[in-house]
Amino acid sequence: MSEYIIEMNGIRKVFPGVIANDNITLQLKKGEIHALLGENGAGKSTLMGVLFGIYQAEAGEILKDGVPVRIHDPKDANKKGIGMVHQHFKLVEVFSVLDNIMLGAEETKRGVLQKKKAREKALKLSEKYKLQVDLDAVIEDISVGMQQRVEILKMLYRDNDILIFDEPTAVLTPQEIEELMLTMRNFAREGKSILFITHKLNEIKAVADRCTVLRKGKCVGTVDVKDSTVDSLAEMMVGRKVIFKVDKKPADPKDAILRVSNLSLTTEASGKHQLHNVSFNVRRGEIVSIAGIEGNGQSELVYTLTGLMKPTHGTITFGEQDITKCSIRERNDLGIAHIPEDRHRYGLVLDYNLAENMILKSYHTPQFKKYGFLRFPAIQEHAEKLIRFFDIRAGEGPDTPARSMSGGNQQKAIIAREVSLSPDLLIAVQPTRGLDVGAIEYIQKQLIAARDEGRAVLLVSLELEEVMNISDRILVMYEGKIVAEVDAEHAVRQELGLYMAGATPSDFVREVM
Amino acid sequence: MIIGDILSATLIFAVPLMLVALGGMFSERSGVVNIALEGIMIMGALAACLFLRYVDDAGFDEKYRQLYVLAAIVIAGVVGILYSQLLAFASIKLKSNQVISGTALNMLAPALSVVVTWNIQGTAQTTILIPSWVRISPEALGITADNVLTTFLFKSLFLTTPIAFLILILSIFFLYRTKTGLRLRACGEHPQAADSVGVNVYKMRYLGVGISGFLAGIGGIAYTMAAGSGFLSTVAGYGFLALAVMIFGNWKPVNILFASFFFAFFRIISFYSKSLTFLPKFENLVSSEYIYLIMPYLVTMIILVLTSKRSRAPKAEGIPYDKGRR
Numbered sequence: 134m135s136e137y138i139i140e141m142n143g144i145r146k147v148f149p150g151v152i153a154n155d156n157i158t159l160q161l162k163k164g165e166i167h168a169l170l171g172e173n174g175a176g177k178s179t180l181m182g183v184l185f186g187i188y189q190a191e192a193g194e195i196l197k198d199g200v201p202v203r204i205h206d207p208k209d210a211n212k213k214g215i216g217m218v219h220q221h222f223k224l225v226e227v228f229s230v231l232d233n234i235m236l237g238a239e240e241t242k243r244g245v246l247q248k249k250k251a252r253e254k255a256l257k258l259s260e261k262y263k264l265q266v267d268l269d270a271v272i273e274d275i276s277v278g279m280q281q282r283v284e285i286l287k288m289l290y291r292d293n294d295i296l297i298f299d300e301p302t303a304v305l306t307p308q309e310i311e312e313l314m315l316t317m318r319n320f321a322r323e324g325k326s327i328l329f330i331t332h333k334l335n336e337i338k339a340v341a342d343r344c345t346v347l348r349k350g351k352c353v354g355t356v357d358v359k360d361s362t363v364d365s366l367a368e369m370m371v372g373r374k375v376i377f378k379v380d381k382k383p384a385d386p387k388d389a390i391l392r393v394s395n396l397s398l399t400t401e402a403s404g405k406h407q408l409h410n411v412s413f414n415v416r417r418g419e420i421v422s423i424a425g426i427e428g429n430g431q432s433e434l435v436y437t438l439t440g441l442m443k444p445t446h447g448t449i450t451f452g453e454q455d456i457t458k459c460s461i462r463e464r465n466d467l468g469i470a471h472i473p474e475d476r477h478r479y480g481l482v483l484d485y486n487l488a489e490n491m492i493l494k495s496y497h498t499p500q501f502k503k504y505g506f507l508r509f510p511a512i513q514e515h516a517e518k519l520i521r522f523f524d525i526r527a528g529e530g531p532d533t534p535a536r537s538m539s540g541g542n543q544q545k546a547i548i549a550r551e552v553s554l555s556p557d558l559l560i561a562v563q564p565t566r567g568l569d570v571g572a573i574e575y576i577q578k579q580l581i582a583a584r585d586e587g588r589a590v591l592l593v594s595l596e597l598e599e600v601m602n603i604s605d606r607i608l609v610m611y612e613g614k615i616v617a618e619v620d621a622e623h624a625v626r627q628e629l630g631l632y633m634a635g636a637t638p639s640d641f642v643r644e645v646m
Numbered sequence: 647m648i649i650g651d652i653l654s655a656t657l658i659f660a661v662p663l664m665l666v667a668l669g670g671m672f673s674e675r676s677g678v679v680n681i682a683l684e685g686i687m688i689m690g691a692l693a694a695c696l697f698l699r700y701v702d703d704a705g706f707d708e709k710y711r712q713l714y715v716l717a718a719i720v721i722a723g724v725v726g727i728l729y730s731q732l733l734a735f736a737s738i739k740l741k742s743n744q745v746i747s748g749t750a751l752n753m754l755a756p757a758l759s760v761v762v763t764w765n766i767q768g769t770a771q772t773t774i775l776i777p778s779w780v781r782i783s784p785e786a787l788g789i790t791a792d793n794v795l796t797t798f799l800f801k802s803l804f805l806t807t808p809i810a811f812l813i814l815i816l817s818i819f820f821l822y823r824t825k826t827g828l829r830l831r832a833c834g835e836h837p838q839a840a841d842s843v844g845v846n847v848y849k850m851r852y853l854g855v856g857i858s859g860f861l862a863g864i865g866g867i868a869y870t871m872a873a874g875s876g877f878l879s880t881v882a883g884y885g886f887l888a889l890a891v892m893i894f895g896n897w898k899p900v901n902i903l904f905a906s907f908f909f910a911f912f913r914i915i916s917f918y919s920k921s922l923t924f925l926p927k928f929e930n931l932v933s934s935e936y937i938y939l940i941m942p943y944l945v946t947m948i949i950l951v952l953t954s955k956r957s958r959a960p961k962a963e964g965i966p967y968d969k970g971r972r
Contacts, residue, residue: 223838233839236828236840241824
């Protein structure tokens with residue numbers, strides 16, 4: 134009997150143009166929580182995909198209990214006791230919780246589904262591990278936290294004892310994260326083995342026994358968590374020392390440039406409030422953050438501010454002008470810049486080259502247009518200037534197709550374009566999502582620089598760390614409402630977490646007392 | 647007795663609509679838009695009519711009439727499956743655009759059908775006459791169609807009618823009570839989720855399209871029998887009407903049942919518009935007889951405009967599933 138329940142030796146997986154995994158070794162002990170740490174694109178998800186049978190490795194072997202096995206597909210993995218909670222849940226939205234748990238592992242009797250039996254089993258598991266779910270609820274109606282519990286139950290229902298969690302905490306409130314960690318520890322105590330993918334160091338310190346670090350597709354090493362510090366782990370992950378605290382001067386806010394009052398947005402189909410009486414100001418020279426869990430109206434708020442959606446009620450005032458009914462072009466020209474949430478959908482035309490992408494918002498100005506024709510030399514020159522100034526790494530300079538650039542450089546390009554417009558208001562939505570630590574540092578510095586130049590910055594972020602680090606004021610959104618406003622300097626992580634889960638400041642005071 | 651006649655006619659026209667709409671439902675619920683229903687109906691009807699023609703010419707034992715009809719229905723279904731697999735292959739294996747492949751099949755079917763018919767019956771002999779004995783006469787069952795109810799049920803009864811209702815019940819059972827039904831529905835909503843729990847999405851989609859082919863083929867012969875005048879290499883847009891029925895029925899079997907009766911009723915009203923004295927006649931209009939013929943199509947459009955907002959198509963329909971995509 135081997136000491137390890139799972140061993141992955143010398144795994145190599147190549148995607149067209151990238152070596153996602155290069156000779157990676159990972160050993161999982163029975164009953165341990167093993168963290169897999171690495172930046173985005175380090176190859177964590179690919180490695181787990183190989184273990185779960187989603188991808189086939191080009192080289193290397195997988196051993197279970199010391200015996201070499203081949204895992205052809207997820208079904209195979211399931212049979213060998215391996216289960217996975219994917220980063221993006223694999224749940225059928227219009228199915229009930231029970232149907233989702235059963236799917237793929239159905240029991241039948243003469244061709245008829247045995248729902249009653251399935252219900253009993255699921256109920257027993259949910260009670261045993263305190264994973265509270267409503268088996269009859271439809272997935273699209275339940276919270277993200279409950280959806281994750283459904284995913285966990287799916288693994289347990291299949292009697293899996295090797296559990297893979299792919300960035301499970303990204304969608305949870307701090308309180309839910311704590312519950313999840315408790316559940317994970319319970320599993321480990323019962324002898325289940327857990328692989329926990331993350332790039333959040335404090336979570337590893339809190340829950341993991343050992344940690345394997347990947348960087349750029351290679352294995353950096355495996356360490357005992359109790360012998361390492363957050364700093365040493367970060368250094369392993371990034372390959373250099375990392376400064377966590379962002380340097381910034383205190384804010385010097387001036388007059389309010391953006392005033393939002395009683396903004397509401399109702400969807401016609403369901404009559405549901407996506408935004409409900411939202412009012413706030415953003416002043417020149419400050420960074421205001423909107424914190425909250427994904428899907429609580431932040432995207433809709435930004436859409437109404439930038440003109441992608443029209444609000445049902447309320448007004449948006451920019452400077453002295455009511456812009457509620459202005460077109461997107463008018464808003465741009467007035468001085469609103471937007472770093473969108475989805476850079477592929479709203480940020481760039483992927484099949485245009487970098488130079489063309491740099492003038493998407495200004496091609497109609499005399500600088501780039503004469504007699505109805507584009508002025509290509511000016512466009513080229515503009516792109517070269519931005520590439521130099523913002524340190525955008527693009528293989529073919531201005532002619533680089535946007536599609537071929539890395540995520541971090543695409544984001545830099547968008548920021549370059551938006552900041553170069555000298556906007557009075559910069560709306561940045563999750564500007565650092567999916568970027569490595571270096572790019573994150575750079576982008577956060579740019580936002581602070583914009584603030585120091587006297588611009589107003591509205592930051593929407595799901596990362597509490599980021600919100601607390603770089604903003605001056607924090608607004609918390611929950612179910613389309615702004616439930617709290619906190620001065621960033623006095624913000625407490627736990628307090629913000631409660632607001633994000635729907636508590637109001639008055640609740641909080643009561644709880645403290 | 648006109649009410650009974652109208653109801654009876656509604657029934658026989660509702661049957662093909664329901665069958666084909668159920669077929670479309672299976673395909674779309676597995677994730678493949680099947681716009682080729684019209685073409686599949688034609689191919690199924692062609693095969694079944696040729697078979698019936700052959701049996702009638704060759705002579706047969708009168709006792710087994712309805713067995714021959716049953717055989718014709720099975721042949722229609724099987725040919726429907728075969729023809730539908732062209733769509734399945736193009737849209738699942740080759741990942742083509744499903745609407746375009748479906749349209750191609752719709753264009754191919756009537757042309758192919760005319761070529762086959764002329765080759766068998768001689769040039770310009772487009773109509774394949776179907777023998778009159780395919781109808782089950784009330785007398786044969788020992789019933790006289792003399793009140794509204796019996797007229798409705800038995801005046802023009804074909805074997806396809808009871809079969810259609812059997813299929814409806816089986817469809818409900820299959821879709822909601824069996825393992826395969828659960829998996830098929832998952833593939834139309836979230837194929838990645840289905841794949842992650844070990845469901846073979848491709849297999850389910852071939853199955854969904856296959857069932858739709860079977861039902862549309864049967865629907866083709868059901869329509870041709872109901873139309874009565876023989877097979878003319880066309881099903882008069884019933885395949886498309888069935889798509890509307892499916893959408894109006896919100897991709898659910900029971901709703902499809904009601905939707906098909908609703909549409910058939912308007913269709914029949916237009917046939918009987920001359921003899922229904924209480925309907926306005928628009929006599930001062932030129933060609934006013936066409937007004938009621940327009941009705942079913944007009945109603946289709948209005949209904950779709952009104953209901954399309956609330957209707958909810960399977961989320962992943964029309965999108966080829968690519969296992970390897972990250």
